[in-house]
Amino acid sequence: xxxxxxxTGITGQDGSxxxxxxxxxxxxxxxxxxxxxxxxxxxxxxxxxDDAVTQPILHYGDLSDGSGLRRIIEQVQPDEVxxxxxxxxxxxxxxxxxxxxxxxxxxxxxxxxxxxxxSQRIGQPMRFYQASSSEIFGAxxxxxxxxxxxxxRSPYAxxxxxxxxxxxxxxxxxxxxxxNGLLFNHESPRRGETxxxxxxxxxxxxxxxxLQKQLLLGNLDAKRDWGHAQDYVEAMYLMLxxxxxxxxxxxxxxxxxxxxxxxxxxxLVDLDYRDFVQTDPRFFRPAEVDYLLGDPTxxxxxxxxxxxxxxxxxxxxxVEADLELARQERTLLDANHLVGLKGIGNE
Ligand code: NAP
Ligand code: F7E
Numbered sequence: 001x002x003x004x005x006x007x008t009g010i011t012g013q014d015g016s017x018x019x020x021x022x023x024x025x026x027x028x029x030x031x032x033x034x035x036x037x038x039x040x041x042x043x044x045x046x047x048x049x050d051d052a053v054t055q056p057i058l059h060y061g062d063l064s065d066g067s068g069l070r071r072i073i074e075q076v077q078p079d080e081v082x083x084x085x086x087x088x089x090x091x092x093x094x095x096x097x098x099x100x101x102x103x104x105x106x107x108x109x110x111x112x113x114x115x116x117x118x119s120q121r122i123g124q125p126m127r128f129y130q131a132s133s134s135e136i137f138g139a140x141x142x143x144x145x146x147x148x149x150x151x152x153r154s155p156y157a158x159x160x161x162x163x164x165x166x167x168x169x170x171x172x173x174x175x176x177x178x179x180n181g182l183l184f185n186h187e188s189p190r191r192g193e194t195x196x197x198x199x200x201x202x203x204x205x206x207x208x209x210x211l212q213k214q215l216l217l218g219n220l221d222a223k224r225d226w227g228h229a230q231d232y233v234e235a236m237y238l239m240l241x242x243x244x245x246x247x248x249x250x251x252x253x254x255x256x257x258x259x260x261x262x263x264x265x266x267x268l269v270d271l272d273y274r275d276f277v278q279t280d281p282r283f284f285r286p287a288e289v290d291y292l293l294g295d296p297t298x299x300x301x302x303x304x305x306x307x308x309x310x311x312x313x314x315x316x317x318x319v320e321a322d323l324e325l326a327r328q329e330r331t332l333l334d335a336n337h338l339v340g341l342k343g344i345g346n347e
Contacts, residue, residue, distance in 0.1 A: 004028045006076050008063060008111070009084030010056065013190045014131070016043035018082060018233040023047070023054050025237070030076045032061040032069075032085065043190050063107025070114040077122075080240050082129045083111055086160075089194060090135060091347050093156035094286050105159035112170045112178070125177060127240045130167040132180040133160045134225070134251070134292045142223075142293035146182070146249050153287040164247075171245055179239040184251035184294040187314060188229040189321035194347035196258055197226065200265050201318040205326030207276055208269045211333065214276050218283030220259040223291045227252045228309035228317075238303045251294020252307050261315065268319045282346045 005022050009015040010031025019029050033041065041058075048055050059076070061068045063085050073081075086104040087093065093100040108130060115126050137144040138153035152158045164180050171178040191198040196217065206212035227250075235250045259273075266273035299305055309317075 002026050002028050003079040004030065004076060005080045005082060006030045006032070006072070006078035007082045007084060008032045008061070009086065009131070010058070011040050011043055012084060012088070013043065013188060013192065013229050014186075014233055014236075015082075015084045016190055017188070017229050018084065018236060019044060019047060019056050021233050021237060023056075029056040030072075030078065031056050031058050032072060033058050034062045034085075035060050063103045063110065066110040066114065069110050070118070073114045073118050073126075077118075077124065078126060080127045080129070081111065081115060082131075082236060082240075083108060084131045086131065087156070089192070089347060090154045090156045090289075091283075091285055093154050093159070095346075097155035100155045101159045101162075104156060105162040108163035109166050112166060112176070116170060116174055116176065119176070120174075127245075128167070128170075128176060128178040129236050129240055130163055130178065130180045131236075132164045132167075132182045132247070133157070134182055134184040134249075134294060135289060136161045136164060136182070137292065138289050142255070142291045143253070143295040144249070144292065145295040146247060146298060153289050154285070157289075168247070177240070177245045179245045180247040181236055181239055182247065182249045183232055183235075184225040184227065184249075184292055186227045186229045186232040187318065189318050190229065191318070197261060197318060198322075199347075200258075200262050201315075201322040202325075203276070204265045204269055204271070204319055205322035205324075206329070207271065208323060209326045209330045211326060211329060214278055215262075216278055216280040216283065217258065217262070218279065218281075218285070219288055220262070220277070220279065221257055221290070222288060223255045223257045223293065225251045225253070225255045225292055225294045226261070226311060226314060227307050228314050231307040231309055235299070235303060235305045238305055242303070246302070248299045248303065249294050249296055250299060250305070251296045252311070253294060253296055254311060255291065255293040256311060264312070264315045265319050268316060269323065
């Protein structure tokens with residue numbers, strides 16, 4: 001029998017790749033979409049172009065709405081629930097701390113409780129994946145492994161830490177198959193445009209075709225362990241296919257600075273980042289996470305998971321996609337359909 005999966009955050013970067021992956025594995029895929037005044041399904045629209053049988057089934061819902069989540073769980077009766085929904089921007093979490101705690105932290109409890117009650121009543125177990133984050137290691141010394149003590153440095157990270165322990169607690173208290181994936185940064189051409197990698201590759205494309213003159217960034221010395229989202233959703237799937245639940249660090253084991261990312265991205269279109277990148281205090285954070293470098297040794301062994309896409313290929317793929325996007329924007333501009341970059345301005 002085909003399995004049924006429910007994905008919160010299906011419209012996000014990871015949700016879109018995970019929906020693709022589960023479809024190839026024969027799952028019936030359901031997703032929770034929050035209502036917006038504009039369409040927010042751009043990343044998954046292509047999944048509706050094919051055979052109606054394999055199309056995801058979408059449900060309006062929100063992690064702040066516990067009764068709605070319960071109703072969806074009862075309707076869908078999933079075998080696996082992947083909780084990827086979140087207010088996921090670290091810088092924005094300083095401006096919207098309470099909202100982030102509600103959605104990114106308490107939202108997980110709402111979902112876990114809905115699953116617990118339904119599973120107990122019906123006698124049907126459900127497996128649960130929580131999108132935890134390397135951000136909860138925060139100020140801890142690199143490399144960070146599953147045994148590294150947490151030291152969160154933002155409202156986002158504190159909310160994810162709460163969610164981490166709620167997930168562990170449901171596993172230990174009620175015997176639920178609930179896993180935390182502590183994923184280090186992972187990127188792709190579908191990455192939100194206000195995260196630093198995509199902000200850089202968007203700017204590279206736009207500068208190359210003459211649509212933008214400079215790129216304003218914050219801390220260029222921060223280091224991150226950047227992988228590819230397509231590899232990372234594979235790890236999420238694997239976590240829910242084991243004999244027993246657990247918590248896993250997902251990382252490449254290599255870290256680069258924001259400056260190094262910019263240097264490589266600009267070099268791919270024969271430009272020198274130093275001619276275009278400037279720092280602006282608006283993009284610094286009240287507290288910074290200086291250095292995230294994951295130690296995935298244990299995960300490699302337990303899940304037999306190994307990332308296939310390296311740093312150079314990731315940067316190249318993102319630059320090529322954004323150069324093509326910028327060319328299309330240029331064409332629109334030349335035809336008098338001016339397109340501007342969106343965003344509030346401090347992300
Ligand atoms: P993303 O692109 O920002 O997607 C977040 C998703 O959550 C979107 O579908 C968004 O809907 C949805 N969402 C936001 N608020 C919601 C709410 N109140 N109720 C229900 N859904 C809501 O994030 P991502 O990069 O795919 O990351 C997926 C998950 O992994 C997130 O939980 C993130 O915190 C976590 N994570 C990400 C990384 C990374 O490097 N990418 C690393 C570690 C952990 P809209 O499309 O309507 O905005
Ligand atoms: O910042 C620095 C910034 O916003 C990376 C989320 O997916 O990964 C992500 O969180 C670094 C930070 O990602 C700008 O200060 C410099 O040191 O791309 P980011 P993040 O904060 O690491 C974790 C694992 C998650 O869980 C989150 O959901 O880059 N930086 N200048 C900048 N960052 C941004 N956004 N914009 C700048 O102009």
